[in-house]
Amino acid sequence: MAGRGGLLMLENFIGGKFLPCSSYLDSYDPSTGEVYCHVPNSGKEEVEAAVEAARAAFPGWSSRSPQERSQVLQRLADLLEQSLEELAQAESKDQGERGKTITLARTMDIPRAVHNFRFFASSILHHTSECTQMDHLGCLHYTVRAPVGIAALISPWNLPLYLLTWKIAPAIAAGNTVIAKPSELTSVTAWMMCRLLEKAGVPPGVVNIVFGTGPRVGEALVSHPEVPLISFTGSQPTAERITQLSAPYCKKLSLELGGKNPAIIFEDANLAECIPTTVRSSFANQGEICLCTSRIFVQRSIYSEFLKRFVEAARMWKVGIPSDPSADMGALISKAHLEKVRSYIKKARMEGAQILCGEGVDKLNLPPRNQAGYFMLPTVITDVKDESCCMKEEIFGPVTCVVPFDSEEEVIQRANNVKYGLAATVWSGNVGRVHRVAKKLQSGLVWTNCWLIRELNLPFGGMKSSGVGREGAKDSYEFFTEVKTITVKH
Numbered sequence: 001m002a003g004r005g006g007l008l009m010l011e012n013f014i015g016g017k018f019l020p021c022s023s024y025l026d027s028y029d030p031s032t033g034e035v036y037c038h039v040p041n042s043g044k045e046e047v048e049a050a051v052e053a054a055r056a057a058f059p060g061w062s063s064r065s066p067q068e069r070s071q072v073l074q075r076l077a078d079l080l081e082q083s084l085e086e087l088a089q090a091e092s093k094d095q096g097e098r099g100k101t102i103t104l105a106r107t108m109d110i111p112r113a114v115h116n117f118r119f120f121a122s123s124i125l126h127h128t129s130e131c132t133q134m135d136h137l138g139c140l141h142y143t144v145r146a147p148v149g150i151a152a153l154i155s156p157w158n159l160p161l162y163l164l165t166w167k168i169a170p171a172i173a174a175g176n177t178v179i180a181k182p183s184e185l186t187s188v189t190a191w192m193m194c195r196l197l198e199k200a201g202v203p204p205g206v207v208n209i210v211f212g213t214g215p216r217v218g219e220a221l222v223s224h225p226e227v228p229l230i231s232f233t234g235s236q237p238t239a240e241r242i243t244q245l246s247a248p249y250c251k252k253l254s255l256e257l258g259g260k261n262p263a264i265i266f267e268d269a270n271l272a273e274c275i276p277t278t279v280r281s282s283f284a285n286q287g288e289i290c291l292c293t294s295r296i297f298v299q300r301s302i303y304s305e306f307l308k309r310f311v312e313a314a315r316m317w318k319v320g321i322p323s324d325p326s327a328d329m330g331a332l333i334s335k336a337h338l339e340k341v342r343s344y345i346k347k348a349r350m351e352g353a354q355i356l357c358g359e360g361v362d363k364l365n366l367p368p369r370n371q372a373g374y375f376m377l378p379t380v381i382t383d384v385k386d387e388s389c390c391m392k393e394e395i396f397g398p399v400t401c402v403v404p405f406d407s408e409e410e411v412i413q414r415a416n417n418v419k420y421g422l423a424a425t426v427w428s429g430n431v432g433r434v435h436r437v438a439k440k441l442q443s444g445l446v447w448t449n450c451w452l453i454r455e456l457n458l459p460f461g462g463m464k465s466s467g468v469g470r471e472g473a474k475d476s477y478e479f480f481t482e483v484k485t486i487t488v489k490h
Protein backbone atom coordinates (compact mmCIF):
# COMPACT_ATOMS: atom_id res chain seq x y z
CA MET A 1 0.00 0.00 0.00
CA ALA A 2 1.02 3.64 -0.43
CA GLY A 3 2.12 5.43 2.71
CA ARG A 4 3.77 8.68 3.69
CA GLY A 5 4.84 10.72 0.66
CA GLY A 6 3.33 8.14 -1.69
CA LEU A 7 6.04 5.64 -0.77
CA LEU A 8 5.39 1.96 -0.28
CA MET A 9 4.48 1.26 3.35
CA LEU A 10 4.53 -2.39 4.34
CA GLU A 11 2.33 -3.91 7.04
CA ASN A 12 2.71 -7.01 9.14
CA PHE A 13 0.58 -9.99 8.16
CA ILE A 14 -0.92 -11.59 11.25
CA GLY A 15 -3.92 -13.90 11.51
CA GLY A 16 -4.72 -13.42 7.83
CA LYS A 17 -4.86 -9.61 8.11
CA PHE A 18 -2.51 -6.78 7.18
CA LEU A 19 -1.94 -4.80 10.36
CA PRO A 20 -0.19 -1.47 10.71
CA CYS A 21 2.68 -1.16 13.17
CA SER A 22 3.20 1.58 15.75
CA SER A 23 6.63 2.40 14.35
CA TYR A 24 8.37 2.11 10.98
CA LEU A 25 11.88 1.82 9.64
CA ASP A 26 12.96 3.86 6.64
CA SER A 27 14.46 1.78 3.90
CA TYR A 28 16.96 3.75 1.84
CA ASP A 29 17.91 3.61 -1.79
CA PRO A 30 21.67 3.69 -1.31
CA SER A 31 22.36 5.21 -4.72
CA THR A 32 20.44 8.38 -3.91
CA GLY A 33 20.29 8.33 -0.11
CA GLU A 34 16.51 8.72 -0.40
CA VAL A 35 13.89 6.76 1.50
CA TYR A 36 12.00 4.50 -0.91
CA CYS A 37 9.96 2.28 1.41
CA HIS A 38 8.75 2.04 5.04
CA VAL A 39 9.09 -1.28 6.84
CA PRO A 40 7.29 -2.10 10.13
CA ASN A 41 9.65 -1.87 13.09
CA SER A 42 7.92 -4.70 14.95
CA GLY A 43 8.76 -5.84 18.45
CA LYS A 44 7.37 -7.95 21.31
CA GLU A 45 3.78 -6.77 20.88
CA GLU A 46 3.62 -7.89 17.23
CA VAL A 47 5.30 -11.19 18.08
CA GLU A 48 2.67 -11.80 20.81
CA ALA A 49 -0.11 -11.17 18.30
CA ALA A 50 1.52 -13.49 15.76
CA VAL A 51 1.98 -16.24 18.35
CA GLU A 52 -1.67 -15.98 19.31
CA ALA A 53 -2.73 -16.24 15.65
CA ALA A 54 -0.37 -19.15 14.96
CA ARG A 55 -1.51 -20.97 18.11
CA ALA A 56 -5.19 -20.59 17.15
CA ALA A 57 -4.56 -21.86 13.60
CA PHE A 58 -2.46 -24.87 14.61
CA PRO A 59 -5.19 -27.41 15.57
CA GLY A 60 -7.08 -26.97 12.29
CA TRP A 61 -4.06 -26.88 9.97
CA SER A 62 -2.15 -29.71 11.63
CA SER A 63 -5.15 -32.02 11.47
CA ARG A 64 -5.59 -31.60 7.71
CA SER A 65 -4.29 -34.47 5.61
CA PRO A 66 -0.98 -34.06 3.74
CA GLN A 67 -3.03 -34.19 0.51
CA GLU A 68 -5.15 -31.23 1.57
CA ARG A 69 -2.12 -29.21 2.60
CA SER A 70 -0.37 -30.17 -0.61
CA GLN A 71 -3.22 -28.74 -2.70
CA VAL A 72 -2.95 -25.41 -0.89
CA LEU A 73 0.80 -25.28 -1.55
CA GLN A 74 0.26 -26.10 -5.23
CA ARG A 75 -2.25 -23.26 -5.54
CA LEU A 76 0.18 -20.86 -3.89
CA ALA A 77 2.91 -21.94 -6.31
CA ASP A 78 0.56 -21.26 -9.25
CA LEU A 79 -0.31 -17.80 -7.93
CA LEU A 80 3.34 -16.92 -7.37
CA GLU A 81 4.13 -18.11 -10.87
CA GLN A 82 1.38 -15.94 -12.32
CA SER A 83 3.03 -12.96 -10.55
CA LEU A 84 6.56 -13.95 -11.56
CA GLU A 85 7.41 -10.79 -13.50
CA GLU A 86 5.91 -8.48 -10.85
CA LEU A 87 7.78 -10.31 -8.09
CA ALA A 88 11.03 -10.34 -10.07
CA GLN A 89 10.78 -6.59 -10.67
CA ALA A 90 10.10 -6.06 -6.96
CA GLU A 91 12.94 -8.35 -5.86
CA SER A 92 15.35 -6.52 -8.11
CA LYS A 93 13.98 -3.10 -7.09
CA ASP A 94 13.97 -3.99 -3.39
CA GLN A 95 17.65 -4.73 -3.55
CA GLY A 96 17.43 -1.86 -6.06
CA GLU A 97 20.64 -0.10 -6.69
CA ARG A 98 21.84 -2.43 -3.97
CA GLY A 99 22.27 -5.13 -6.43
CA LYS A 100 20.15 -8.03 -7.56
CA THR A 101 19.99 -7.98 -11.34
CA ILE A 102 16.58 -8.32 -12.92
CA THR A 103 17.93 -11.28 -14.87
CA LEU A 104 18.87 -13.18 -11.71
CA ALA A 105 15.53 -12.35 -10.06
CA ARG A 106 13.68 -13.58 -13.19
CA THR A 107 15.70 -16.70 -13.81
CA MET A 108 16.66 -17.81 -10.33
CA ASP A 109 15.07 -16.14 -7.28
CA ILE A 110 11.39 -16.14 -8.16
CA PRO A 111 11.28 -19.39 -10.19
CA ARG A 112 12.98 -21.10 -7.24
CA ALA A 113 10.42 -19.63 -4.79
CA VAL A 114 7.65 -21.11 -6.97
CA HIS A 115 9.52 -24.42 -7.15
CA ASN A 116 9.97 -24.52 -3.35
CA PHE A 117 6.17 -24.68 -2.89
CA ARG A 118 5.69 -27.19 -5.73
CA PHE A 119 8.51 -29.35 -4.47
CA PHE A 120 7.33 -29.62 -0.85
CA ALA A 121 3.68 -29.95 -2.00
CA SER A 122 4.81 -33.10 -3.76
CA SER A 123 7.39 -34.46 -1.32
CA ILE A 124 5.01 -34.28 1.67
CA LEU A 125 2.94 -36.99 -0.04
CA HIS A 126 5.75 -39.52 -0.12
CA HIS A 127 7.08 -39.90 3.41
CA THR A 128 6.78 -43.26 5.11
CA SER A 129 7.34 -44.22 8.73
CA GLU A 130 9.49 -46.98 10.19
CA CYS A 131 8.40 -50.31 11.59
CA THR A 132 10.35 -53.14 13.25
CA GLN A 133 9.34 -56.38 14.93
CA MET A 134 10.56 -58.31 17.99
CA ASP A 135 8.84 -61.63 17.42
CA HIS A 136 10.50 -63.31 20.41
CA LEU A 137 8.83 -60.73 22.70
CA GLY A 138 5.64 -60.46 20.66
CA CYS A 139 6.23 -56.79 19.92
CA LEU A 140 5.79 -54.52 16.95
CA HIS A 141 7.38 -51.06 16.96
CA TYR A 142 6.58 -48.20 14.64
CA THR A 143 7.10 -44.47 14.39
CA VAL A 144 4.68 -41.64 13.85
CA ARG A 145 5.53 -38.04 13.06
CA ALA A 146 3.60 -34.92 14.04
CA PRO A 147 4.18 -31.23 13.34
CA VAL A 148 6.10 -29.48 16.09
CA GLY A 149 3.93 -26.38 16.54
CA ILE A 150 4.80 -22.75 15.83
CA ALA A 151 7.95 -22.36 13.75
CA ALA A 152 10.09 -19.19 13.71
CA LEU A 153 11.64 -18.69 10.27
CA ILE A 154 14.35 -16.05 9.91
CA SER A 155 15.98 -15.29 6.58
CA PRO A 156 18.70 -12.99 5.14
CA TRP A 157 18.72 -10.34 2.40
CA ASN A 158 20.74 -12.00 -0.35
CA LEU A 159 18.08 -14.33 -1.81
CA PRO A 160 14.99 -12.90 -0.14
CA LEU A 161 11.94 -14.84 -1.39
CA TYR A 162 14.01 -17.87 -2.46
CA LEU A 163 15.29 -18.53 1.05
CA LEU A 164 12.13 -17.53 2.92
CA THR A 165 9.96 -19.91 0.89
CA TRP A 166 12.58 -22.66 1.28
CA LYS A 167 11.55 -22.53 4.96
CA ILE A 168 7.83 -21.68 4.79
CA ALA A 169 6.99 -24.44 2.29
CA PRO A 170 8.33 -27.46 4.25
CA ALA A 171 7.16 -26.04 7.58
CA ILE A 172 3.51 -25.64 6.58
CA ALA A 173 3.52 -28.77 4.39
CA ALA A 174 4.33 -30.73 7.54
CA GLY A 175 1.41 -29.10 9.39
CA ASN A 176 3.14 -26.40 11.44
CA THR A 177 2.01 -22.81 11.63
CA VAL A 178 4.74 -20.23 11.13
CA ILE A 179 5.96 -16.78 12.04
CA ALA A 180 8.43 -15.59 9.45
CA LYS A 181 10.80 -12.66 9.72
CA PRO A 182 12.49 -11.65 6.48
CA SER A 183 15.51 -9.37 6.47
CA GLU A 184 14.57 -5.75 7.21
CA LEU A 185 16.64 -4.82 4.13
CA THR A 186 14.56 -6.87 1.69
CA SER A 187 10.98 -7.28 2.90
CA VAL A 188 8.86 -6.36 -0.12
CA THR A 189 8.41 -9.70 -1.90
CA ALA A 190 7.48 -11.47 1.36
CA TRP A 191 4.81 -8.82 1.88
CA MET A 192 3.58 -9.27 -1.71
CA MET A 193 3.31 -13.02 -1.17
CA CYS A 194 0.98 -12.40 1.81
CA ARG A 195 -1.53 -10.92 -0.64
CA LEU A 196 -1.78 -14.33 -2.34
CA LEU A 197 -2.21 -16.50 0.74
CA GLU A 198 -5.96 -16.19 1.19
CA LYS A 199 -6.61 -16.86 -2.52
CA ALA A 200 -4.43 -19.96 -2.31
CA GLY A 201 -6.53 -21.22 0.61
CA VAL A 202 -3.97 -20.77 3.38
CA PRO A 203 -6.14 -20.33 6.50
CA PRO A 204 -5.62 -17.20 8.63
CA GLY A 205 -2.81 -17.64 11.18
CA VAL A 206 -1.00 -20.45 9.33
CA VAL A 207 1.53 -18.02 7.82
CA ASN A 208 2.25 -14.85 9.78
CA ILE A 209 4.95 -12.40 8.75
CA VAL A 210 6.43 -9.83 11.13
CA PHE A 211 8.83 -7.29 9.68
CA GLY A 212 11.64 -5.48 11.43
CA THR A 213 15.14 -5.75 12.77
CA GLY A 214 16.94 -8.72 14.27
CA PRO A 215 17.63 -7.25 17.70
CA ARG A 216 14.01 -6.10 18.15
CA VAL A 217 11.56 -8.47 16.50
CA GLY A 218 14.01 -11.32 15.77
CA GLU A 219 15.05 -11.66 19.40
CA ALA A 220 11.44 -11.39 20.65
CA LEU A 221 10.56 -14.24 18.31
CA VAL A 222 13.41 -16.63 19.06
CA SER A 223 13.10 -16.16 22.82
CA HIS A 224 9.33 -16.64 22.90
CA PRO A 225 8.53 -19.67 25.09
CA GLU A 226 5.69 -20.84 22.80
CA VAL A 227 7.91 -21.05 19.72
CA PRO A 228 9.65 -24.45 19.98
CA LEU A 229 11.49 -24.44 16.66
CA ILE A 230 13.73 -21.98 14.82
CA SER A 231 14.99 -22.24 11.27
CA PHE A 232 17.59 -19.54 10.66
CA THR A 233 19.66 -18.60 7.63
CA GLY A 234 22.21 -15.84 8.09
CA SER A 235 25.54 -15.03 9.63
CA GLN A 236 27.48 -16.94 12.24
CA PRO A 237 27.44 -14.17 14.91
CA THR A 238 23.63 -13.95 14.68
CA ALA A 239 23.41 -17.74 14.94
CA GLU A 240 25.44 -17.58 18.14
CA ARG A 241 23.04 -15.03 19.61
CA ILE A 242 20.00 -17.09 18.62
CA THR A 243 21.57 -20.20 20.14
CA GLN A 244 22.13 -18.36 23.44
CA LEU A 245 18.60 -16.94 23.55
CA SER A 246 16.93 -20.24 22.72
CA ALA A 247 19.10 -22.44 24.94
CA PRO A 248 16.98 -22.06 28.11
CA TYR A 249 14.00 -23.52 26.23
CA CYS A 250 15.89 -26.35 24.48
CA LYS A 251 14.42 -25.31 21.12
CA LYS A 252 14.94 -27.25 17.92
CA LEU A 253 17.41 -25.29 15.77
CA SER A 254 18.40 -25.39 12.14
CA LEU A 255 21.24 -22.98 11.32
CA GLU A 256 22.37 -22.28 7.75
CA LEU A 257 25.38 -19.98 7.95
CA GLY A 258 28.32 -18.60 6.01
CA GLY A 259 31.12 -20.18 4.02
CA LYS A 260 34.68 -19.73 2.76
CA ASN A 261 34.21 -22.00 -0.17
CA PRO A 262 37.17 -23.50 -2.05
CA ALA A 263 37.38 -24.41 -5.73
CA ILE A 264 40.07 -27.02 -6.44
CA ILE A 265 41.22 -27.08 -10.04
CA PHE A 266 43.42 -29.96 -11.16
CA GLU A 267 45.64 -29.88 -14.25
CA ASP A 268 43.30 -32.22 -16.16
CA ALA A 269 40.26 -29.94 -15.67
CA ASN A 270 38.28 -28.86 -18.70
CA LEU A 271 39.20 -25.18 -18.49
CA ALA A 272 36.72 -24.18 -21.18
CA GLU A 273 33.95 -25.14 -18.75
CA CYS A 274 35.76 -24.51 -15.51
CA ILE A 275 36.70 -20.87 -16.12
CA PRO A 276 33.25 -19.43 -16.93
CA THR A 277 31.66 -21.51 -14.17
CA THR A 278 34.25 -20.40 -11.62
CA VAL A 279 33.76 -16.76 -12.63
CA ARG A 280 30.03 -17.29 -12.03
CA SER A 281 30.59 -19.16 -8.76
CA SER A 282 32.82 -16.32 -7.54
CA PHE A 283 30.77 -13.31 -8.65
CA ALA A 284 27.11 -14.30 -9.07
CA ASN A 285 24.80 -11.96 -7.11
CA GLN A 286 27.93 -9.82 -6.42
CA GLY A 287 29.49 -12.78 -4.58
CA GLU A 288 26.66 -12.42 -2.06
CA ILE A 289 25.59 -16.06 -2.07
CA CYS A 290 26.73 -18.23 0.80
CA LEU A 291 27.82 -20.85 -1.77
CA CYS A 292 30.09 -18.52 -3.76
CA THR A 293 33.69 -19.53 -4.34
CA SER A 294 36.23 -17.32 -2.56
CA ARG A 295 39.42 -19.44 -2.57
CA ILE A 296 40.60 -20.95 -5.85
CA PHE A 297 43.39 -23.54 -5.62
CA VAL A 298 44.96 -24.26 -9.03
CA GLN A 299 47.50 -27.00 -9.75
CA ARG A 300 50.87 -25.38 -10.40
CA SER A 301 51.36 -26.78 -13.92
CA ILE A 302 48.31 -24.83 -15.20
CA TYR A 303 48.46 -21.95 -12.72
CA SER A 304 49.74 -19.21 -15.07
CA GLU A 305 47.44 -20.17 -17.91
CA PHE A 306 44.44 -20.40 -15.58
CA LEU A 307 45.17 -17.06 -13.97
CA LYS A 308 45.51 -15.28 -17.30
CA ARG A 309 42.27 -16.73 -18.69
CA PHE A 310 40.38 -16.31 -15.40
CA VAL A 311 41.28 -12.62 -15.08
CA GLU A 312 40.30 -12.04 -18.71
CA ALA A 313 36.92 -13.68 -18.06
CA ALA A 314 36.40 -11.77 -14.77
CA ARG A 315 36.97 -8.51 -16.66
CA MET A 316 34.21 -9.51 -19.08
CA TRP A 317 31.71 -10.02 -16.22
CA LYS A 318 29.54 -6.98 -16.70
CA VAL A 319 28.78 -4.72 -13.75
CA GLY A 320 25.70 -2.64 -14.53
CA ILE A 321 22.49 -1.22 -13.19
CA PRO A 322 20.26 -4.04 -11.92
CA SER A 323 17.46 -3.23 -14.38
CA ASP A 324 19.81 -3.77 -17.36
CA PRO A 325 19.05 -7.33 -18.57
CA SER A 326 22.62 -7.68 -19.86
CA ALA A 327 24.22 -6.94 -16.45
CA ASP A 328 25.91 -9.91 -14.79
CA MET A 329 26.30 -8.11 -11.50
CA GLY A 330 24.69 -5.13 -9.76
CA ALA A 331 25.74 -3.29 -6.63
CA LEU A 332 26.42 -4.50 -3.11
CA ILE A 333 23.72 -4.49 -0.44
CA SER A 334 24.81 -1.40 1.56
CA LYS A 335 27.46 1.24 1.99
CA ALA A 336 28.65 -0.43 5.18
CA HIS A 337 28.96 -3.76 3.40
CA LEU A 338 30.84 -2.22 0.45
CA GLU A 339 33.26 -0.63 2.89
CA LYS A 340 33.76 -3.93 4.69
CA VAL A 341 34.48 -5.72 1.40
CA ARG A 342 36.90 -2.97 0.32
CA SER A 343 38.70 -3.18 3.66
CA TYR A 344 39.73 -6.75 2.77
CA ILE A 345 41.33 -5.55 -0.46
CA LYS A 346 43.21 -2.91 1.49
CA LYS A 347 44.47 -5.51 3.99
CA ALA A 348 45.50 -7.83 1.15
CA ARG A 349 47.55 -5.02 -0.41
CA MET A 350 49.20 -4.26 2.91
CA GLU A 351 50.15 -7.92 3.23
CA GLY A 352 51.87 -7.79 -0.17
CA ALA A 353 49.20 -9.56 -2.20
CA GLN A 354 48.54 -8.54 -5.81
CA ILE A 355 45.17 -7.34 -7.04
CA LEU A 356 45.02 -8.51 -10.64
CA CYS A 357 41.72 -6.91 -11.64
CA GLY A 358 38.79 -5.05 -10.17
CA GLU A 359 38.87 -2.81 -7.11
CA GLY A 360 41.54 -0.12 -7.41
CA VAL A 361 42.84 -1.55 -10.71
CA ASP A 362 40.07 -1.13 -13.28
CA LYS A 363 37.47 1.60 -13.71
CA LEU A 364 33.75 1.16 -13.25
CA ASN A 365 31.64 2.30 -16.16
CA LEU A 366 28.24 3.40 -14.86
CA PRO A 367 25.60 5.94 -15.85
CA PRO A 368 25.98 9.26 -13.97
CA ARG A 369 22.97 8.68 -11.66
CA ASN A 370 24.43 5.40 -10.44
CA GLN A 371 27.91 6.61 -9.70
CA ALA A 372 27.11 7.02 -6.01
CA GLY A 373 25.75 3.46 -5.82
CA TYR A 374 27.56 0.68 -4.00
CA PHE A 375 29.09 -0.96 -7.04
CA MET A 376 32.35 -2.81 -7.16
CA LEU A 377 34.14 -4.68 -9.93
CA PRO A 378 34.88 -8.42 -9.76
CA THR A 379 38.22 -8.52 -7.96
CA VAL A 380 40.89 -11.20 -8.18
CA ILE A 381 43.65 -11.43 -5.56
CA THR A 382 46.79 -13.49 -5.82
CA ASP A 383 50.12 -13.94 -3.99
CA VAL A 384 48.11 -14.25 -0.81
CA LYS A 385 49.02 -16.52 2.13
CA ASP A 386 46.62 -19.15 3.44
CA GLU A 387 46.76 -17.42 6.84
CA SER A 388 45.61 -14.05 5.42
CA CYS A 389 42.15 -12.88 6.54
CA CYS A 390 41.20 -12.82 2.83
CA MET A 391 41.72 -16.60 2.76
CA LYS A 392 40.12 -17.27 6.17
CA GLU A 393 37.13 -14.97 6.64
CA GLU A 394 33.85 -14.79 4.75
CA ILE A 395 33.99 -11.56 2.67
CA PHE A 396 30.56 -12.06 1.02
CA GLY A 397 31.41 -9.84 -1.94
CA PRO A 398 32.83 -10.03 -5.48
CA VAL A 399 36.32 -10.98 -4.34
CA THR A 400 38.14 -14.22 -4.94
CA CYS A 401 41.71 -15.36 -4.15
CA VAL A 402 43.69 -17.57 -6.54
CA VAL A 403 46.66 -19.61 -5.26
CA PRO A 404 48.73 -22.52 -6.63
CA PHE A 405 49.06 -26.04 -5.17
CA ASP A 406 51.22 -29.08 -5.93
CA SER A 407 49.64 -32.28 -4.63
CA GLU A 408 46.23 -33.73 -3.89
CA GLU A 409 46.97 -34.30 -0.18
CA GLU A 410 48.30 -30.79 0.22
CA VAL A 411 45.28 -29.11 -1.38
CA ILE A 412 42.78 -31.10 0.67
CA GLN A 413 44.54 -30.06 3.86
CA ARG A 414 44.65 -26.40 2.79
CA ALA A 415 41.04 -26.35 1.58
CA ASN A 416 39.92 -27.75 4.96
CA ASN A 417 42.04 -25.27 6.91
CA VAL A 418 39.24 -22.76 7.67
CA LYS A 419 36.51 -22.69 10.29
CA TYR A 420 33.75 -22.98 7.67
CA GLY A 421 32.56 -26.05 5.75
CA LEU A 422 29.68 -25.17 3.46
CA ALA A 423 30.38 -25.76 -0.24
CA ALA A 424 33.36 -26.79 -2.38
CA THR A 425 33.92 -27.37 -6.08
CA VAL A 426 36.39 -29.83 -7.58
CA TRP A 427 37.46 -29.72 -11.24
CA SER A 428 39.15 -32.76 -12.76
CA GLY A 429 38.68 -35.21 -15.63
CA ASN A 430 39.76 -38.09 -13.39
CA VAL A 431 36.65 -39.72 -11.92
CA GLY A 432 38.58 -41.58 -9.23
CA ARG A 433 40.24 -38.39 -8.04
CA VAL A 434 36.96 -36.47 -8.05
CA HIS A 435 35.35 -39.03 -5.70
CA ARG A 436 38.44 -39.31 -3.49
CA VAL A 437 38.82 -35.58 -3.01
CA ALA A 438 35.08 -34.95 -2.56
CA LYS A 439 35.02 -37.52 0.23
CA LYS A 440 37.89 -35.91 2.13
CA LEU A 441 36.67 -32.31 1.96
CA GLN A 442 35.09 -30.95 5.12
CA SER A 443 32.12 -29.50 3.32
CA GLY A 444 28.37 -30.11 3.45
CA LEU A 445 28.17 -29.79 -0.35
CA VAL A 446 30.70 -30.67 -3.03
CA TRP A 447 30.03 -29.83 -6.67
CA THR A 448 32.37 -31.53 -9.11
CA ASN A 449 32.85 -30.09 -12.61
CA CYS A 450 29.85 -27.81 -12.00
CA TRP A 451 28.40 -25.36 -9.45
CA LEU A 452 25.04 -24.71 -7.82
CA ILE A 453 23.11 -27.51 -9.45
CA ARG A 454 20.49 -28.11 -6.76
CA GLU A 455 18.73 -31.41 -6.08
CA LEU A 456 16.19 -30.43 -3.43
CA ASN A 457 15.62 -34.02 -2.33
CA LEU A 458 19.10 -34.30 -0.86
CA PRO A 459 20.56 -32.67 2.28
CA PHE A 460 21.64 -29.03 2.04
CA GLY A 461 23.73 -27.45 4.78
CA GLY A 462 27.15 -26.89 6.24
CA MET A 463 29.72 -28.46 8.55
CA LYS A 464 31.77 -26.74 11.26
CA SER A 465 30.88 -23.04 11.62
CA SER A 466 28.74 -23.20 8.47
CA GLY A 467 25.80 -24.53 10.37
CA VAL A 468 23.83 -27.10 12.26
CA GLY A 469 21.37 -29.43 10.57
CA ARG A 470 20.37 -29.97 6.98
CA GLU A 471 17.44 -28.93 4.79
CA GLY A 472 15.89 -30.93 1.93
CA ALA A 473 12.93 -33.26 1.35
CA LYS A 474 13.64 -35.76 4.13
CA ASP A 475 15.77 -33.47 6.30
CA SER A 476 13.27 -30.60 6.39
CA TYR A 477 10.45 -33.09 7.07
CA GLU A 478 12.38 -34.53 10.00
CA PHE A 479 13.23 -31.07 11.33
CA PHE A 480 9.68 -29.76 11.09
CA THR A 481 8.16 -32.82 12.77
CA GLU A 482 8.56 -34.62 16.09
CA VAL A 483 8.96 -38.37 15.93
CA LYS A 484 7.39 -40.80 18.37
CA THR A 485 8.15 -44.52 18.69
CA ILE A 486 5.16 -46.68 19.59
CA THR A 487 5.52 -50.25 20.83
CA VAL A 488 2.59 -52.65 20.59
CA LYS A 489 2.72 -55.92 22.50
CA HIS A 490 0.49 -58.51 20.86
Ligand SMILES: NC(=O)c1ccc[n+]([C@@H]2O[C@H](COP(=O)([O-])OP(=O)(O)OC[C@H]3O[C@@H](n4cnc5c(N)ncnc54)[C@H](O)[C@@H]3O)[C@@H](O)[C@H]2O)c1
Binds near residue numbers: 155157181239394466
Ligand atom coordinates in the same frame (compact mmCIF):
# COMPACT_ATOMS: atom_id res chain seq x y z
N1 LIG B 1 24.06 -21.30 4.51
C1 LIG B 1 23.09 -20.68 3.87
O1 LIG B 1 22.18 -21.31 3.34
C2 LIG B 1 23.09 -19.16 3.76
C3 LIG B 1 22.25 -18.56 2.81
C4 LIG B 1 22.26 -17.18 2.68
C5 LIG B 1 23.06 -16.39 3.50
N2 LIG B 1 23.85 -16.99 4.41
C6 LIG B 1 24.72 -16.16 5.25
O2 LIG B 1 24.01 -15.00 5.69
C7 LIG B 1 24.92 -13.93 5.89
C8 LIG B 1 24.40 -12.70 5.19
O3 LIG B 1 23.09 -12.42 5.57
P1 LIG B 1 22.70 -11.29 6.65
O4 LIG B 1 23.70 -10.21 6.64
O5 LIG B 1 21.25 -10.96 6.41
O6 LIG B 1 22.83 -12.10 8.01
P2 LIG B 1 22.37 -11.66 9.45
O7 LIG B 1 22.74 -12.75 10.37
O8 LIG B 1 22.80 -10.29 9.76
O9 LIG B 1 20.76 -11.57 9.33
C9 LIG B 1 19.98 -12.69 8.95
C10 LIG B 1 18.58 -12.52 9.55
O10 LIG B 1 18.69 -12.58 10.97
C11 LIG B 1 18.07 -11.45 11.56
N3 LIG B 1 18.75 -11.14 12.81
C12 LIG B 1 19.84 -10.35 12.99
N4 LIG B 1 20.15 -10.29 14.30
C13 LIG B 1 19.26 -11.08 14.96
C14 LIG B 1 19.08 -11.44 16.33
N5 LIG B 1 19.87 -10.95 17.29
N6 LIG B 1 18.08 -12.27 16.65
C15 LIG B 1 17.27 -12.77 15.69
N7 LIG B 1 17.38 -12.46 14.37
C16 LIG B 1 18.37 -11.64 14.01
C17 LIG B 1 18.19 -10.37 10.49
O11 LIG B 1 17.25 -9.33 10.72
C18 LIG B 1 17.92 -11.17 9.23
O12 LIG B 1 16.53 -11.36 9.05
C19 LIG B 1 26.24 -14.41 5.34
O13 LIG B 1 27.05 -14.85 6.39
C20 LIG B 1 25.84 -15.59 4.47
O14 LIG B 1 26.85 -16.53 4.25
C21 LIG B 1 23.89 -18.35 4.56
Ligand SMILES: N/C(=C\C=C\C=O)C(=O)O
Binds near residue numbers: 290291
Ligand atom coordinates in the same frame (compact mmCIF):
# COMPACT_ATOMS: atom_id res chain seq x y z
N1 LIG C 1 19.47 -22.76 0.69
C1 LIG C 1 19.88 -22.64 -0.57
C2 LIG C 1 20.80 -21.74 -0.98
C3 LIG C 1 21.46 -20.83 -0.13
C4 LIG C 1 22.19 -19.85 -0.64
C5 LIG C 1 22.84 -18.90 0.13
O1 LIG C 1 23.13 -17.76 -0.11
C6 LIG C 1 19.27 -23.55 -1.54
O2 LIG C 1 19.62 -23.53 -2.73
O3 LIG C 1 18.38 -24.33 -1.15
